[in-house]
Amino acid sequence: MAYQQMAKLYDKLMDAAPYDQWDEITREILNQASISVNQIVDLGCGTGQITTRLAQSGYQMVGVDYSVDMLSYAEQRASEQNLSIQWINQDIRYTEGIIEADAVISYCDVINYITTEEDLNLVFANVADMLKDDGIFIFDIHSLNHVEQDMVNQTFATVDEDLSSIWFCSPGEDSGEMNHDLTFFVKTDGDSYSKFEEYHHQKTFSVGIYQTLLEQNGFQIKNIYGDFSLNEEDVHEETERIFFVAEKRSIK
Structure with a gap:
């Protein structure tokens, strides 16, 4: 990563x-x-x-x-x-x-x-x-509890004039494991936006x-x-x- x-x-x-x-x-x-x-x-x-x-x-x-x-x-x-x-x-x-x-x-x-x-x-x-x-x-x-209760199976989003993001946090195969799929929309020129994606893998x-x-x-x-x-x-x-x-x- x-x-x-x-x-x-x-x-x-x-x-x-x-x-x-x-x-x-x-x-x-x-x-x-x-x-x-x-x-x-x-x-x-x-x-x-x-x-x-x-x-x-x-x-x-x-x-x-x-x-x-x-x-x-x-x-x-x-x-x-x-x-x-x-x-x-x-x-x-x-x-x-x-x-x-x-x-x-x-x-x-x-x-x-x-x-x-x-x-x-x-x-x-x-x-x-x-x-x-x-x-x-x-x-x-x-903490394990934080991952399992507050993070996995949750969707997070931020909206700003110049930068917006959507973050899907899905569980992995094991307890404490999570996969983050992130999509970003970045303002470029005028009213145009550029989109890119990131994937992150974590485990506690x-x-x-x-x-x-x-x-x-x-x-x-x-x-x-x-x-x-x-x-x-x-x-x-x-x-x-x-x-x-x-x-x-x-x-x-």
Whole structure:
């Protein structure tokens, strides 16, 4: 899934996304970490909305994304803000060349695009290789309940003068699996519109599966949070977005 034509519209489509909350919760978690955090790797960084926010806070940022087009917009954003950020075009299942990072983050459902346990294992192993001992890994996912109750078998639509979209979310074969069929109508010249389509495939697993795979790859679960709250009690049946905070075990 390379986002293709969607890249140039992504920021407009995500205009209401809670980027400031991702930025804030990251800084709060890292302030509580057992190590001093300087370098952060942002996996699935997209157009760099979160990456640049953290860079503005003084972190040394590395942004990784599979889409060259997304990275192009990210680089432009960083340049406009006079931020020095390293951008890397790689599939997060097969990353290489990044080592000794203090923290790795992956937000906005990026991990939900990893739809098999085998690929999740690859990603978690790669993250462990990127991190120094005691390094922090933070990521979020859609909860199973949110997927099954609020997303699958639903149709979503947005209508704007310059951009409209229709999004069909259908269930996959397994619990937590969903297929997104999106159609966009983009205004071109005058009253003309250009139509294009995107297909996205996501899956969310139980909390237990993520925990098991993290532990198998040398991580210790530090906390599990819900919906941008650092109160552990806020993880419950109605939680929509679950945050995992894991620490790479020291081998010393």
